[in-house]
Amino acid sequence: MARLKYRPLNLGRWLVWGGTALLMILLPQILTAGFTLTLLSQIGVGIIFALSYNMLLGQGGMLSFGHAVYSGMGAYFTVHALNLISKGAFYFPVTLTPLIGGVAGAFFGVIFGYVTTKKSGTTFAMISLGIGEMVAACSLMFAGFFGGEAGISTNRVIGEAFLGISYGPSIQVYYLIVGWALICMVAMFAWTQTPLGRMANAVRDNPERAEFVGYDTHMVRFLTLVISGFFAGIAGGLSCINYEIVTAENVGALRSAGVLIATFIGGAGFFFGPIIGSIVFFTMVTAIGSITQAWAFYLGLLFLVIVLYAPGGFASLIAMHVPVIKARLMRRLWLPYSAALATGIALLAGLVSVVEMTYHFSTEAGANPNMKLFGLAFNVTHAAPWAVASALLVGGFIISRFAWNLVGRTWADIVHILQEQSA
Amino acid sequence: MSTAIELKGITKSFGNTAIIRGVNLAIPRGERHAIIGPNGAGKSTLFNLISGRYPVTQGEILLNGEVVTGLKPFQINRKGLSRSFQITNIFPRMSVFENIRCAVLWTLGYKYSFWHRLGGLKDANLRTEEVMESIGLKARRDTLAGVLSYAEQRALEIGITIAGGAGVILLDEPTAGMSRTETADAVELIRKVSQGKTLIMVEHDMGVVFDLADRISVLVYGEVIASDKPENIRGNPAVQEAYLGTEAH
Amino acid sequence: MEFFLISMLNSISYGLLLFMLSSGLTIIFSMMGVLNFAHASFYMLGAYFAYQISGWIGFWPALAIAPLLVGAVGMAVERYGLRTVHKFGHVAELLFTFGLAYLIDEAVHLIWGRSSVPYAVPPSLDGAAFTLFSTEYPIYRVFMMAVSISMLIGIYLTLTRSRIGLVIQAALTHPQTVETLGHNVPRVFMLVFGGGSALAGLAGVIGGNAFITEPGMAAAVGPIVFVVVVVGGMGSLVGAFLASLLIGVIQTFSVALDYSFVNLFAKLGITIGPNTPLAALWDLTISQTAPVLPYLLMVLMLIFRPKGILGTREG
Ligand SMILES: Nc1ncnc2c1ncn2[C@@H]1O[C@H](COP(=O)(O)OP(=O)(O)O)[C@@H](O)[C@H]1O
Ligand SMILES: [Mg+2]
Numbered sequence: 001m002a003r004l005k006y007r008p009l010n011l012g013r014w015l016v017w018g019g020t021a022l023l024m025i026l027l028p029q030i031l032t033a034g035f036t037l038t039l040l041s042q043i044g045v046g047i048i049f050a051l052s053y054n055m056l057l058g059q060g061g062m063l064s065f066g067h068a069v070y071s072g073m074g075a076y077f078t079v080h081a082l083n084l085i086s087k088g089a090f091y092f093p094v095t096l097t098p099l100i101g102g103v104a105g106a107f108f109g110v111i112f113g114y115v116t117t118k119k120s121g122t123t124f125a126m127i128s129l130g131i132g133e134m135v136a137a138c139s140l141m142f143a144g145f146f147g148g149e150a151g152i153s154t155n156r157v158i159g160e161a162f163l164g165i166s167y168g169p170s171i172q173v174y175y176l177i178v179g180w181a182l183i184c185m186v187a188m189f190a191w192t193q194t195p196l197g198r199m200a201n202a203v204r205d206n207p208e209r210a211e212f213v214g215y216d217t218h219m220v221r222f223l224t225l226v227i228s229g230f231f232a233g234i235a236g237g238l239s240c241i242n243y244e245i246v247t248a249e250n251v252g253a254l255r256s257a258g259v260l261i262a263t264f265i266g267g268a269g270f271f272f273g274p275i276i277g278s279i280v281f282f283t284m285v286t287a288i289g290s291i292t293q294a295w296a297f298y299l300g301l302l303f304l305v306i307v308l309y310a311p312g313g314f315a316s317l318i319a320m321h322v323p324v325i326k327a328r329l330m331r332r333l334w335l336p337y338s339a340a341l342a343t344g345i346a347l348l349a350g351l352v353s354v355v356e357m358t359y360h361f362s363t364e365a366g367a368n369p370n371m372k373l374f375g376l377a378f379n380v381t382h383a384a385p386w387a388v389a390s391a392l393l394v395g396g397f398i399i400s401r402f403a404w405n406l407v408g409r410t411w412a413d414i415v416h417i418l419q420e421q422s423a
Numbered sequence: 424m425s426t427a428i429e430l431k432g433i434t435k436s437f438g439n440t441a442i443i444r445g446v447n448l449a450i451p452r453g454e455r456h457a458i459i460g461p462n463g464a465g466k467s468t469l470f471n472l473i474s475g476r477y478p479v480t481q482g483e484i485l486l487n488g489e490v491v492t493g494l495k496p497f498q499i500n501r502k503g504l505s506r507s508f509q510i511t512n513i514f515p516r517m518s519v520f521e522n523i524r525c526a527v528l529w530t531l532g533y534k535y536s537f538w539h540r541l542g543g544l545k546d547a548n549l550r551t552e553e554v555m556e557s558i559g560l561k562a563r564r565d566t567l568a569g570v571l572s573y574a575e576q577r578a579l580e581i582g583i584t585i586a587g588g589a590g591v592i593l594l595d596e597p598t599a600g601m602s603r604t605e606t607a608d609a610v611e612l613i614r615k616v617s618q619g620k621t622l623i624m625v626e627h628d629m630g631v632v633f634d635l636a637d638r639i640s641v642l643v644y645g646e647v648i649a650s651d652k653p654e655n656i657r658g659n660p661a662v663q664e665a666y667l668g669t670e671a672h
Numbered sequence: 673m674e675f676f677l678i679s680m681l682n683s684i685s686y687g688l689l690l691f692m693l694s695s696g697l698t699i700i701f702s703m704m705g706v707l708n709f710a711h712a713s714f715y716m717l718g719a720y721f722a723y724q725i726s727g728w729i730g731f732w733p734a735l736a737i738a739p740l741l742v743g744a745v746g747m748a749v750e751r752y753g754l755r756t757v758h759k760f761g762h763v764a765e766l767l768f769t770f771g772l773a774y775l776i777d778e779a780v781h782l783i784w785g786r787s788s789v790p791y792a793v794p795p796s797l798d799g800a801a802f803t804l805f806s807t808e809y810p811i812y813r814v815f816m817m818a819v820s821i822s823m824l825i826g827i828y829l830t831l832t833r834s835r836i837g838l839v840i841q842a843a844l845t846h847p848q849t850v851e852t853l854g855h856n857v858p859r860v861f862m863l864v865f866g867g868g869s870a871l872a873g874l875a876g877v878i879g880g881n882a883f884i885t886e887p888g889m890a891a892a893v894g895p896i897v898f899v900v901v902v903v904g905g906m907g908s909l910v911g912a913f914l915a916s917l918l919i920g921v922i923q924t925f926s927v928a929l930d931y932s933f934v935n936l937f938a939k940l941g942i943t944i945g946p947n948t949p950l951a952a953l954w955d956l957t958i959s960q961t962a963p964v965l966p967y968l969l970m971v972l973m974l975i976f977r978p979k980g981i982l983g984t985r986e987g
């Protein structure tokens with residue numbers, strides 16, 4: 001019996017990993033628009049980085065504001081290694097250079113980790129911020145290593161092509177990233193199934209009890225940080241190969257903030273959360289960033305909405321629907337969801353209008369008061385468009401509250417039914 | 424060497440108030456020892472000192488003849504002392520199985536390993552199943568610890584405490600808040616799991632105490648006023664006045 | 673001597689400004705357990721509001737209105753944001769204020785653009801207050817100190833004389849006592865958060881034109897304020913005050929000093945060339961290391977004295 005139960009589970013796991021691999025390999029063939037390869041490469045690197053971040057936030061309960069230190073140092077060591085290799089200082093295959101980044105990331109994890117991991121919670125958050133700022137400030141001091149304003153550039157094509165692989169074309173770099181991403185995903189998932197990974201959860205949930213079953217919580221957090229630094233360093237090494245340049249931004253606060261936002265949006269409570277998070281994050285940055293300057297504002301807003309109303313991120317939103325689908329109760333939700341969607345679109349349209357008009361007004365109104373939004377052309381210095389936009393915003397807000405109340409009531413019913421079914 | 428725990432002149436003050444005032448106590452290996460006393464006497468505080476949760480103000484604690492004063496909780500635990508808590512202290516977001524398994528990993532030598540797969544640790548998983556069996560939570564294997572009933576959580580608390588196979592076990596009010604039948608079950612459980620071990624327990628229920636204990640110490644206002652066999656404690660006038668007497672009112 | 677005196681005055685005015693920020697942060701942190709990541713964003717909002725308002729109706733009204741506006745924003749944030757996430761714990765609150773800081777940054781970009789705005793010292797405060805040896809000391813710096821010191825006295829009086837002040841004081845040393853205050857705790861929290869934000873806003877009003885009003889100002893000063901709170905000790909206003917002055921001195925003096933190890937070794941008769949091991953390190957002048965010093969101080973503090981200068985509790 002036990003064996004019968006075990007097998008399908010394993011099969012499922014193989015399917016998930018195999019499907020992911022296949023998807024990553026085939027995607028560039030399916031989506032062929034110009035920017036997709038750049039975007040997909042970014043997402044691939046971002047997945048490794050966000051998963052490494054979630055070892056701290058999700059698995060270990062450590063909220064870090066300075067994770068870019070580890071990926072950034074990994075990137076810098078990789079870029080210097082690449083430059084040394086191309087000078088002939090030593091031989092090392094380019095394919096494996098992200099490992100150099102990984103070792104560098106782990107090394108800085110050892111250096112900084114001991115102090116940072118003494119405590120978790122707010123103290124950890126503050127120290128990680130301080131260390132992040134310290135490294136960022138150092139990057140301006142040591143121009144030899146960090147390359148000052150210009151950064152350090154490199155050339156990933158070194159020597160003869162091997163079996164046709166030179167890493168000249170970006171599709172080859174993409175497959176390099178996919179290979180590393182798959183290895184790292186499997187490795188980081190495996191980590192969650194090891195004694196250290198499990199004790200990281202224990203220390204996150206109840207550090208005191210963990211000490212009374214023999215574990216030094218400081219050590220558990222420290223080792224977790226070092227391993228997380230290793231994977232972050234690999235991500236840094238890959239981004240170095242991808243862009244062929246490393247600048248101080250790679251260790252900066254904005255990069256640290258980015259990985260926090262991506263991970264949290266995706267959902268820190270699930271292993272696959274950061275994967276979703278990276279996809280959403282980079283797609284938003286690329287897609288919305290190509291349309292409007294205000295993309296970061298929308299991203300911040302999305303983050304706040306998630307913090308306030310869905311602190312488990314997208315992953316938890318998906319996970320909470322699984323039992324509903326199994327119990328065939330989804331049909332109850334379609335109507336409330338449609339209502340929420342329709343009103344949400346009105347609210348969003350109002351919001352976007354106000355934001356875009358404000359932006360246009362404050363930057364260009366003097367030179368050119370005319371702007372186009374949603375296919376409509378109008379003059380931002382006139383009152384009418386403002387009235388329409390505000391009406392949409394306020395009206396959308398009011399009616400979407402009704403819709404969300406309906407959603408809430410329906411969910412309460414469904415939870416009730418599910419509880420009765422399981423009892 | 425046959426003493427499991429020895430307290431030498433233990434004192435503990437919070438600020439200016441001395442809560443534990445010069446406790447001397449020696450508990451031989453294999454004994455089931457109960458500590459009783461009125462609320463606020465300092466029983467839990469004494470456990471917190473022995474297990475390293477609080478630093479002692481003065482005095483020395485020996486575990487199997489070795490000084491453990493000043494060591495951290497995990498260091499004392501690794502030397503073979505394990506404790507439970509008066510206020511349930513478990514991993515609420517993990518399943519019962521995971522709770523117990525966390526408690527067996529260190530002693531089985533897996534320590535901080537990130538090169539073993541938990542699913543493949545035959546000894547750890549077997550030991551976990553055994554402990555679940557003995558605390559009667561096998562049926563709740565995959566339930567989150569946070570949603571267990573109170574009595575189940577108390578059983579899990581004991582399970583976590585004994586899982587690592589420590590030779591010295593400290594239980595702080597294991598039956599507090601339980602019904603009569605639950606208490607009876609708990610007594611049997613404690614008797615079973617403390618077989619061949621040194622057990623020190625704080626307990627309010629006199630029935631449980633006289634049922635289980637080989638010896639009893641009475642702690643009043645941070646001082647041990649008597650430490651003796653149950654029958655002698657029952658007859659001790661000082662104890663009756665200070666403690667049992669007030670109970671009878 | 674001249675350099676020393678002028679730098680000392682600058683240190684004090686900068687340190688006092690830091691204290692206007694760190695005092696609010698410390699009080700909010702001690703009472704509510706919330707490390708307000710957006711605190712420096714309120715500072716920035718204060719500067720931008722003052723810039724906008726003084727463009728319309730002049731600097732003096734702005735000096736009063738801008739901090740009040742920022743305080744109102746702070747109260748709204750507490751009421752409609754923090755209170756919602758409170759049930760998810762301190763990490764969620766931290767994340768919320770982090771998101772808020774990010775959002776305020778972007779909003780400032782959208783409304784006032786990505787470069788600095790010309791928020792200038794008002795003409796009535798432009799000029800020299802006095803001449804020290806050969807340096808003219810600006811009136812505005814004196815004005816900043818005057819505002820900061822009156823604020824300091826204001827905080828002191830509020831804390832020692834008013835009912836809410838006594839509650840705050842009790843909460844600083846015994847955070848758990850706040851819970852025993854009874855029904856008006858949420859209101860106290862809202863007022864404290866609003867008050868702290870208003871203080872930060874005021875710091876922005878007087879700091880924005882003394883230094884520079886730009887979208888990066890929150891990100892530049894925010895971590896420094898955290899350093900002040902850690903170094904001073906969580907929950908200690910006096911500690912925050914000392915640490916503010918200390919950081920003020922370190923930052924002001926270090927940017928002006930051009931000594932490096934090379935000079936030091938030269939005095940000892942050792943020459944350092946580009947080929948000496950770690951040449952990049954010995955070559956650094958103190959002014960080049962200035963940006964790192966506060967963080968280095970913070971890390972060292974956390975290693976050797978995690979409680980901070982005057983803190984009563986650890987993290
Ligand atoms: N961490 C602490 N700080 C201050 N006082 C404490 C602390 N822990 C316990 N006490 C005090 O010590 C006394 C004894 O408490 P405790 O050991 O829990 O008693 P018992 O377990 O015997 O009921 C109580 O008065 C309690 O208030
Ligand atoms: Mg007790």
